[in-house]
Amino acid sequence: MFSTRNFNRSKPILFILILFPSLLWAYQFVTGDLGVNPIEKLMDELGLMALKLIIITLMITTLSNIKPLKSIVVLRRMIGLFAFYYVCLHFSTYIVLDHFLDMQFIIQDIIKRPFITFGFISFLFLIPLASTSTNNMIKRLGFKLWKKIHYLIYPVAILASMHFYVLVRADKTEPVIYMGIIILLLFHRIFKRLTRPQLAQSRGSFPYRQD
Amino acid sequence: MKILGSEITPYRTYLNRRKFIKGSLASAALATVASSVFANHDSDLSIYNKNLNENDKLNSYEEITTYNNFYEFGTHKKHPHLNSGNFKPRPWTIKIDGLVKKPQTFDLEKILSNVTIEDRVYRLRCVEAWSMVIPWQGFQLSELIKMAEPLSSAKYVQFVTVFRPEEMPGQQKRTIIWPYREGLRMDEAMNPLTILATGLYGHEMPNQNGAPIRLVVPWKYGFKSIKSIVEIRFLDTQPETSWETLAPWEYGFYANVNPNVNHPRWSQGTERRIGEFKRRETLMFNGYEEEVAHLYKDLDLNKFY
DSSP, X not given: OOOHHHHHHHXXXXXXXXXXXXXXXHHHHXXXXXXXXXXXXXXXXXXXXXXXXXXHHHHHHHHTXXXXXXXXXXXXXXXXXXXXXXXXXXXXXXXXXXXXXXXXXXXXXXXXXXHHHHHHHHHHHHHHHHHTOSHHXXXXXXXXXXXXXXXXXXXXXXXXXXXXXXXXXXXXXXXXXXXXHHHHHHHXXXXXXXHOHHHHHSSTTXXXXXX | OOBOGGGOEEHHHHHHHHHTTTTOOXXXXXXXXXXXXXXXXXXXXXXXXXXXOTTOOOOOHHHHHHSOOOGGGOSSTTHHHHHOTTOOOOSOEEEEEESBSSOEEEEHHHHHHTSEEEEEEEEEEOTTSEEEEEEEEEEEXXXXXXXXXXXXXXXXXXXXXXXXXXXXXXXXXXXXXXXXXEEEXXXXXXSTTOEEEEEETTEEOOGGGXXXXXXXXXXXXXXXXXOSEEEEEEXXXXXXXXXXXXXXXXXXXXXXXXXXSOBTTBOOSEEEETTOSSOEEOOGGXXXXXXXXXXXXXXXXXXXX
């Protein structure tokens, strides 16, 4: 049931499902169905989607420790790349639509406002992750080094959730839930490492099938 | 300042004229108050348009009533529109207390029969860097203050929003310390620009915009313009206000619109006018510098933001 093959087969459906919201929002943006402040709405939706996808990639790694679900890890790369896709859209909405390429203002904004700084660093850290995602890159870097680079997903997730937390004016429930999940997943991994160090060396979360 | 001299009418006549604006029926003189003011709000835009600055355009009724910050009905912009259906703005009373000759509770209808309802087209600038242009109907706060007869020791006015968690679902959660509270210095409260609004676009005030009566202080960030007011208190010390209590490093008592003093998390130099694509420069005191700058000539606006 949870074989690598079945997970691989579900990929096209997942691909469409995850891509769909961005197409819908783009369509609604053009037709004026995103409410009266469409730029803000678009930016919020894209950012939130990216954060959710980042958290899902972390969950996948954790789930892949459960024996029958081991193969779920084959979905991680695609979802991670989609997270990057949504972050890029989120960031370019901010630059192009929100501030109309006013680069002087944007640079000031990134430096001066902590929540934008968090978001921006998070985006920067995602770039090496996305660009080392091919099988070829894993081979060239070696799994050990590749894995070390991909630990960057932790600061990415923490910074992204802080970016969201600081932005909210009063009711912080939603960002706190996301932060909680991230911290829980992180603790699980630290705990696992401390108690069963040999597992960390195993190929439990190797990102693709090697035959 | 955008006050329509020609539009100054007593409240009853005002409602009647709105109701029969196209009918020109003589019998309109005896029509009822407080019911069906729902004339077609788009049919007579010229009334408002001639009061606009050349750079401004009225926001639509839909924009004004579907994009609101009114945490009593939820923290999302669409929540007040979606969640305010069960709110009952009538009957309504306003309690006047603190440093006044005689503390008393006024029936809203009684207040309205003693004041002059006018059209006021104002820019509204939210602290979140978006803005709108809204045609309000209301009366000067100074008129109510005169009715309240404050003592000479009263230096500040505090306002309190109604607390009805069963009708205002947002109040069931402690996002802010309820009830919402705001305040003004006495000279700010007496300024002719400061109004208590009871309607917009010729409608009675929609629930999501602060029915039945709300403050509008157009040179301050929107959160100062407290909604659904049930109590007005006169004090000799500066009152606590909701957002200042929640995050004093971000929101001050004065909260004057000021492009030179940034919010710690974002710039206040520009704003998005709802309905426009490119951002606009934010104007000092939201463009009402001429009318209100003198109130703050001895105040360090960087310190008292």
